[in-house]
Amino acid sequence: MSIHPIMQKLADKLQRTDLPEFAAGDTVRVQVKIKEGDKERLQAFEGMVIAVKKGPQGSFTVRKMSFGQGVERIFPYNSKVVDKVEKIRSYQVRRSKLFYLRGLRGKAARLREVERSK
Secondary structure (H helix, E strand, C coil), X not given: CCCCHHHHHHHHHHCCCCCCCCCCCCXXXXXXXXXXXXXXXXXXXXXXXXXXXXXXXXXXXEEEEECCEXXXXXXXXXXXXXXXXXXXXXXXXXXXXXXXXXXXXXXXXXXXXXXXXX
16 A cells, blocks of 8 residues: 555655654653743753654654653654754664663663764
8 A cells, every 4th residue: 555645745744854863772862842831941851762663653762760760751753842852872782672671770781882873
């Protein structure tokens, strides 16, 4: 089942192009728009990307530790809530989804940092 060419052009136009390339294992800082009353501000959510879902309605999952508690948040690529994504650090991983990090602590959760070509 193929998509009509006009619908494909519209879908391509709606895709965000300002997000950097990142994969599972990268540490990212996501600037999230928070609305409080009539004011709007940016709040940073910094953590490791543990899953990336591709496609027209793709998303990525970011996990961080907050006061000893694991916090995960799923961000759709085309969400208006996501203002900016900065890639901070890359790690060499052997899986596309890092859900095993949920159960690991300390040295067991350590990953090896690697420089990726840009």
